[in-house]
Each structure stands twice: as structure tokens, then as C-alpha cells.
């Protein structure tokens with residue numbers, strides 16, 4: 206429908222540059238055929254807390270050109286929500302009275318300008334002792350709804366401290382809200398010992414104590430530390446002060462007693478010590494024991510451990526562990542010499558002095574020995590005199606300290622018993638009947654040399670008695686010159702340098718053969734035995750020149766009167782055998798002395814062998830040999 210708006214007369218006046226004008230008139234019927242000219246403007250609307258926003262015409266219509274009244278206007282969209290965020294093309298429409306429609310387009314920007322609102326206005330502090338893991342807070346946004354905060358800060362904490370988390374809520378539309386939250390990690394709980402009361406540590410020798418444990422709310426299982434020693438080797442009672450430290454400034458202390466007390470004595474390594482047996486001496490080594498603490502121990506003792514004397518001893522050994530515990534052990538020691546000495550004899554030659562001699566052990570001992578040592582020696586017999594000259598058997602007895610003894614026999618050659626003999630050697634060689642022991646006053650040799658022969662030793666001294674008629678009394682062979690008739694017995698005592706003496710005798714018969722009286726001077730008396738009448742001897746005085754004939758041709762004639770006699774006038778030139786006798790022992794030597802072969806006959810009751818020693822006249826041992834009875838003849 207076209208609506209006549211009006212009918213108008215109009216005048217048109219035109220004026221040029223030169224100010225010339227012209228006017229015309231026109232009737233003008235006014236019709237409105239022109240649609241309203243709308244000029245939109247872009248608009249921005251903000252969503253409200255509910256996420257809603259609305260616009261009105263005025264928001265998007267800047268102005269319009271319309272001659273006629275606008276009868277109706279409207280918008281293609283007036284309400285917006287979060288889903289419309291951004292640009293929205295809105296059509297603004299208007300119609301005039303002539304129903305002319307005009308439109309324009311407006312770009313309506315729907316914007317969210319509301320930041321999220323934390324659900325909790327002020328976040329509570331997060332308090333923990335050990336750690337915390339903080340959950341993000343939430344906020345509510347008009348568009349985004351429920352939001353969870355984000356942060357670049359850590360949200361998990363294990364270290365003690367106070368932290369601030371800067372939370373950010375972002376609605377995704379460029380709006381953020383910040384919120385801070387404090388986190389306090391503060392361990393105030395000390396560790397709790399796992400064992401309420403630590404047991405005492407009891408040991409005898411040593412202990413190494415393990416640290417106890419505790420449980421801490423933060424640190425978990427803790428091992429105690431201490432500045433005290435934890436290893437003990439010395440006896441005593443100790444206290445260990447343990448400390449549990451949770452590392453967060455909280456500590457718990459706990460004490461523990463340690464008692465090191467050795468109550469076990471040493472145990473001998475050998476249950477029963479063997480006896481120490483020795484013959485001579487012993488040096489006993491100390492036994493050992495083993496101690497639980499001290500280990501190997503060597504015993505000590507106040508008793509002697511070295512023994513040299515015979516006997517039975519007891520050593521009291523003590524093992525001391527040094528901790529007040531001791532063990533004792535005894536040990537017997539028996540020093541018992543059961544081995545007799547080894548005795549060795551040697552022969553000895555004893556030179557008598559002043560007729561006496563003594564031998565000592567060393568004279569006949571030839572290094573006798575004993576396993577343990579010799580206590581005493583003895584030799585018996587040990588004193589000798591001249592009568593013992595020759596070979597004597599002595600017994601050497603060696604005794605050790607235990608009383609064991611051994612003996613051997615040794616020869617002692619006792620030097621020397623002299624022997625002597627005397628012969629008469631008339632000083633002339635006129636035959637007087639052949640017996641040199643007879644002297645005849647008045648005929649033949651008027652003196653005789655008493656010639657001694659001595660054997661046995663050396664250094665002889667002589668003593669002749671009586672002295673009457675002798676040329677000397679201390680010489681070997683004095684000359685006897687008688688002055689009267691008679692029987693003169695002279696005894697010679699010979700002493701050798703050993704002081705041994707012997708005596709020998711000689712009897713000299715002196716017959717006075719001098720005839721006296723008138724006419725007989727110078728004649729000699731003889732006893733004449735008539736050959737035909739031997740029982741009627743006659744004493745004659747004859748000339749000395751006739752004596753030899755009588756003596757050599759008339760058997761029985763002799764010098765001197767028939768009433769005088771000197772025993773046999775015959776020469777004795779045969780050596781008699783001598784008989785040596787002993788009890789049950791008889792030795793016959795013939796001839797003795799001799800220069801050649803001789804015979805020894807021995808009769809003995811003993812079955813023991815005997816030793817025979819043959820000496821020459823000087824006393825020098827000539828030979829020796831063993832002879833075995835009962836009867837032995839050696840030639």
C-alpha cells in the first residue's frame with residue numbers, strides 16, 4: 206500500500222555564481238516508496254554472570270534515514286549466551302508506514318568479560334608434617350562453569366618449608382582469576398623408638414652394639430646415631446646415648462646399657478696334665494689354656510719349674526684371664542734317676558811314701574760317668590803300706606744322686622816292697638870247706654864281705670846290726686872281721702825310697718882254729734874224722750899247709766876242734782823253692798828267683814780267675830797273665 210504522504214507545492218529557486226537566481230514551482234505529491242535507510246553499528250555485548258546477554262535496537266542501530274516514521278523495528282537476535290561468543294551477524298530490520306523494509310547488518314561481538322569466581326574465597330592453608338599434594342581449587346565461571354585451577358608452581362611438597370601456590374583460573378575466554386594458597390610442611394613429631402625400652406646388651410668379652418631403630422612420621426625407619434662408642438672390648442658397664450633425628454629438627458633419645466663382664470674362667474687345653482718324668486732334671490713348659498676372652502693363655506706359677514734334684518714335685522699352675530677369672534691345674538714332676546753310673550776303672554801305680562800310700566778316686570777312675578751326675582766316688586781299700594806291695598785289687602764305687610751305684614775293680618800296683626838277701630863272700634879264696642858263711646880264726650880268710658842283694662824299688666838305705674866287727678853299718682856290703690869265735694847273726698834292714706823296709710839276715714859262724722900252746726904257734730886246729738872210724742873224730746893241730754889236704758881228701762874233716770861246730774860245712778848253693786800261702790790259695794814257684802824257665806803251681810779253692818804278675822829282681826813288672834783255677838801249671 207502506497208500511502209500519500211502529502212501534496213506539496215514547491216518552489217525551486219536556482220542561483221548561479223553570479224548570484225543570479227530563478228525560481229520555479231512544482232506540485233509535488235509525496236509518496237513514500239523509499240525504504241528506511243538503516244545504518245547499523247557493530248556492537249559488543251558482555252555476557253553476564255549467568256552467561257547471558259541481550260541487545261536492543263539502540264545497541265546496533267547507529268541511525269536511520271527515514272522520511273517517514275518507522276513503524277516497526279526488530280532484530281534478528283537479541284539474546285546471546287556463551288555459545289554465541291564471538292562475532293554474530295545481526296540483522297536490524299525496520300519498516301515504515303509504507304511498509305518499506307530496511308535492514309542493516311551489525312556485527313555483534315559477544316564477549317565474556319567475567320573472570321571465574323573461586324569457589325572458596327580464601328583458600329585455606331595446607332598444613333602437613335611431612336608432605337602434601339595440594340589439589341587444585343575450583344572456581345565457577347559464567348561460561349566455563351566449574352573450573353580447576355592451574356599453576357606453574359609445584360603442588361607436591363616433600364621438603365619442609367612454607368610455600369605459596371599461585372593458582373590461576375582461566376575461563377578460556379581471556380579472563381583469569383588468581384588465587385594463592387599457602388602450604389606449610391612442618392614436621393613437629395619426633396621419631397618413635399621401635400622398642401620402647403632397649404634391652405641391656407650383655408657380653409663377656411666384647412660387644413658391638415647395633416643401632417636401634419625408630420619410626421618417624423616423615424623419615425620412616427630411622428637408625429639411631431650416637432657419639433658414644435658402640436664397640437666394647439674392655440670389661441665394664443657402659444651407657445650408649447642413642448639419638449633418633451628425623452632430620453626435621455625433631456629428635457628422640459634413648460639410652461642403652463652395655464655390660465661387658467667376663468665370668469668364664471679359662472679352660473685348660475689339656476684336661477689332665479701328664480706327669481713330667483725325667484731321670485736327671487726337667488724344665489717344665491707352662492701349659493696353655495683357652496679363654497673365651499683372652500684366647501690362648503699360658504699358665505703362671507709361683508712354684509719352681511726347673512728341677513735338678515731327685516724327688517717328686519707338684520707345680521700349681523694358674524691360668525688368669527685378666528678379668529678376674531682363674532683356673533688352676535696341677536702337674537706332677539718326678540725326677541727319678543734309675544740309671545746307675547757307668548763306672549770305668551783304670552790301673553794305678555802307687556808309690557808309697559814313708560811306707561804309706563793312699564789312692565784317691567781319680568787314680569783309678571777312668572772317666573766314669575752318670576746320666577745325671579755322680580754324687581760320690583769311693584775306692585776301697587785306699588790306703589796301702591809296704592806289706593801291700595804288688596798288685597792290689599781295689600773297688601771303685603760310683604754313686605749317683607739317686608743312690609744308684611756301680612762298681613768296678615782296678616789294679617793298684619803298689620811300689621815297691623824291697624827284698625834282700627845276703628851272701629857271705631870271704632875276702633880270701635883259701636879253701637876252708639866250701640861254706641862261705643864260716644870263718645876260721647887262724648886260717649883262710651879272716652873277714653868276709655856281707656854282700657847284700659836288694660830288689661824292689663830304688664834309693665836303698667842300709668842298716669846293719671849289730672855293728673860289732675862290721676866295716677860299716679849303713680853300706681850295702683860291709684866287711685865283717687871277727688875277733689872272737691861265735692855265731693854272729695847280722696840283720697840287714699833295707700829301706701827303699703818308698704819307705705818300705707825289709708830285713709834279711711845272715712849268720713856267720715866263726716870258729717877259732719888257732720892252735721895255741723908250746724910248739725903249736727902258727728898251727729891250725731882241725732877235726733879229723735878217721736876214714737875207718739868215723740865215730741871217733743880227733744882234734745888235731747896241724748900245719749896250715751896240711752889243712753887243704755885234710756879238708757879235700759878226708760871226708761868229714763873240718764877246721765876247728767871237733768867240739769866246735771857251725772853246722773853244715775857244706776856249701777849251700779841250691780835255691781829252695783818258696784811257698785806262698787793264702788787261705789784256700791797256694792802258689793808254688795820254683796825256682797825263685799831264676800834266670801830261666803820256672804814253674805808256677807797254683808791251687809785255689811776259688812773258681813775265679815786270678816791275675817799273675819811276675820817281677821824281676823829290680824821290681825820291674827816282667828809279665829802278667831790270667832790264670833784259671835782250680836789247678837794251673839804254667840811253664
Ligand SMILES: [Ca+2]
Pocket residue numbers: 317318319320321346347348349376378380
Ligand atoms: Ca567468563
Ligand SMILES: [Ca+2]
Pocket residue numbers: 392393394395396421422423424451453455
Ligand atoms: Ca617427624
Ligand SMILES: [Ca+2]
Pocket residue numbers: 467468469470471496497498499526528530
Ligand atoms: Ca674368661
Ligand SMILES: [Ca+2]
Pocket residue numbers: 542543544545546575576577578605606607609
Ligand atoms: Ca744315674
